[in-house]
Amino acid sequence: MRIISIMVVLAVAVGFAAAVPAAETDPVPPGQLTPGMTLVGPDATETYGSIGTTWSGTPRERGNIFSVATAANVTQIEFYLNPTAAETFYFSIYRKTNDGTVTGTYTRDLITSVAVGTTGQQWVSSGPVSYTLDPTYYYYMSVAWDSVISEYFRGTEATPFATGFGQLLTGVPAGSGHPATIDNTYAAGLFQPYYQRLTFDIVPVELMSLSVE
Numbered sequence: 316m317r318i319i320s321i322m323v324v325l326a327v328a329v330g331f332a333a334a335v336p337a338a339e340t341d342p343v344p345p346g347q348l349t350p351g352m353t354l355v356g357p358d359a360t361e362t363y364g365s366i367g368t369t370w371s372g373t374p375r376e377r378g379n380i381f382s383v384a385t386a387a388n389v390t391q392i393e394f395y396l397n398p399t400a401a402e403t404f405y406f407s408i409y410r411k412t413n414d415g416t417v418t419g420t421y422t423r424d425l426i427t428s429v430a431v432g433t434t435g436q437q438w439v440s441s442g443p444v445s446y447t448l449d450p451t452y453y454y455y456m457s458v459a460w461d462s463v464i465s466e467y468f469r470g471t472e473a474t475p476f477a478t479g480f481g482q483l484l485t486g487v488p489a490g491s492g493h494p495a496t497i498d499n500t501y502a503a504g505l506f507q508p509y510y511q512r513l514t515f516d517i518v519p520v521e522l523m524s525l526s527v528e
Contacts, residue, residue: 358390359515363483364470364508366395371466374491377509378407378457380417380484380499383450387480391514392441394458397466401432405493406441409455417484421455421497436466438512447518448480456511459493468510475503480517483508 363379377394392406405428409421425446431439439458448454458467475482486506489497 359479359517360391360512361479361515362512363478364395364468364472364486364510366468366510367471367507368469369466370469371397371464373464374459374461375465375467376407376457376459376489376491376493376497377467377487378455378489379486379508379511380501380503381448381454381456381478382413382417382475382481382484383448383452383454384481386450386518387448387515388518389444389446389448389456389513389515391444391512392456392458393438393512393514395436395468395510395512396439396458397436398431398434398439398460398463399465400434400463401430402460402463402465403428403430404439405459405461406444407455407457407459407493408446409457409497410452411455411499413451413453417453417503418499418501421453421499423493423495423497426493448515450481453484455487455489455497455499456513457487457489457493459491461492470507470510472507473504474506474508478513480515 405426407423408425409423411419411421425444427441427444429440429442469486474486475484484503485501486509487499487501488506489499
């Protein structure tokens with residue numbers, strides 16, 4: 316227990332020392348941290364995008380591509396949606412080796428589904444997940460639905476912009492279906508971000524090689 320306490324104190328101290336002002340100036344809902352801040356958990360949340368433009372249809376898969384500068388553990392993925400009836404939503408994380416270009420084939424590394432029975436504009440959550448983002452990869456984090464028409468939203472913010480663990484590089488309309496692989500043809504900065512929240516913990520460099528028993 317003493318080791319755990321020391322590590323938590325170190326993590327918080329490192330995070331506060333590294334915090335930088337946010338580059339984004341768009342309003343963030345109360346209680347949310349501003350994009351661009353360095354975050355140390357547990358369970359810090361960032362919001363990307365807004366209700367800038369509204370789209371709708373089915374089936375759809377939509378999401379954002381991220382680069383990673385500091386390892387982080389994602390514990391929840393959310394998208395702001397407006398389903399017109401009960402639907403199952405699929406949350407996926409795809410990855411591709413960071414070779415300097417965001418285009419290419421992404422392989423699905425995580426998928427989880429959630430049944431939503433309510434209609435109207437709402438944050439739809441993946442529920443608890445645990446997935447570590449590694450700086451050696453790009454990540455496409457998406458939500459998909461197959462049957463019911465749902466509205467979805469894309470902000471007006473220019474991409475790329477800073478996040479607490481790296482950068483949001485571009486929004487990506489990846490067709491439909493939550494397949495095992497996605498061939499991304501969209502370059503960084505091509506689209507504004509889809510309206511998304513991520514909850515995650517930064518893994519400080521000083522602690523990445525340590526373990527607690």
